[in-house]
Amino acid sequence: MVSGRREPGAAVGAPLRVHGPAGPWRRIGHALREQGTVLVYGLLDDWIPREPHTAGLRQLLGREWNRYETMAVAAVRDRFAASRCLIKHVAGYAVQAPPHTVELAYKPGGRPYLRGCDQLDISLSHTGDLLLLGITRRGGVGVDAEPADRQTLLSGSERRFWTPHEIEALAGVGEADRPRQMVRLWTLKEAYSKAIGQGMRFRFNDFGFPLDGVVPRVLTPHGLTGTGDEWSFGSARVEDKYTVSWALHDAGGAGGTAARLDRGLVEALTAVPVR
Secondary structure: OEEOOOOOOOOOOOOEEOOOOOOOOHHHHHHHHHHOEEEEEEEHHHHOOOOOOOHHHHHHHHHHHHHHHOOOOHHHHHHHHHHHHHHHHHHHHHHOOOHHHOOEEEOOOOOEEEOOOOOOEEEEEEEOOEEEEEEEOOEEEEEEEEEOOOOOOOOHHHHHHOOHHHHHHHHOOOOOOHHHHHHHHHHHHHHHHHHOOOOOOOOHHHOEOOOOOOOOOOEOOOOOEOOOOOEEEEEEEEOOOEEEEEEEEEOOOOOOOOOOOOHHHHHHHHOOOOO
């Protein structure tokens, strides 16, 4: 189950669990209709195909069948199949099409997108036995998930992941709560970098987020606001053991789905005026 409160200012609710191809789908449909965005998660056992070498799975995977068959490690093969089943069933439900007709393609860097469905943007993350998917028709989306008990340090070389403002804020947090705050900040950074299509090409100490309890937004290295109201963010705890975060760029529900990086933040990161 999802536990913990929804982040202040989050534009969408916490991720909804889908237990497999049978759903439930009603809440997914409601979120897509009302908000244009939905966050969905499943566990591997919900989505690993029970009969992995059937014609049905081959039809569902389509062009990725050969890639699936050449994976030598069973756990990797199972995760791959489960994640594609989740994406295709959720996306198929969103566009009211059979899952096997949904075709995945990949952008440079490996980010998946839905071929022929430019009105939808998707983002996938997985860790442990968790699969997390964000899907939106409003603009761009990024999601990330990490074990909630991941041990992240604020010393030595790991400081390269945090801005001066974040380091100062984290230093004022008690040691017992600091790991939770750091995992949350990390997943927000990952989600935002995915939403803008940059992966880890921007250094994580060049942009940051406020600690829990403050409306989440992108901050410059010294704590100034780095994005506008078209961006919204949130975090939640899932299944009592994962921290998940999301970043949503609202383009008004029309036009292209590519999220745009705020002009001021681009200039701050690159020190080159945007023209």
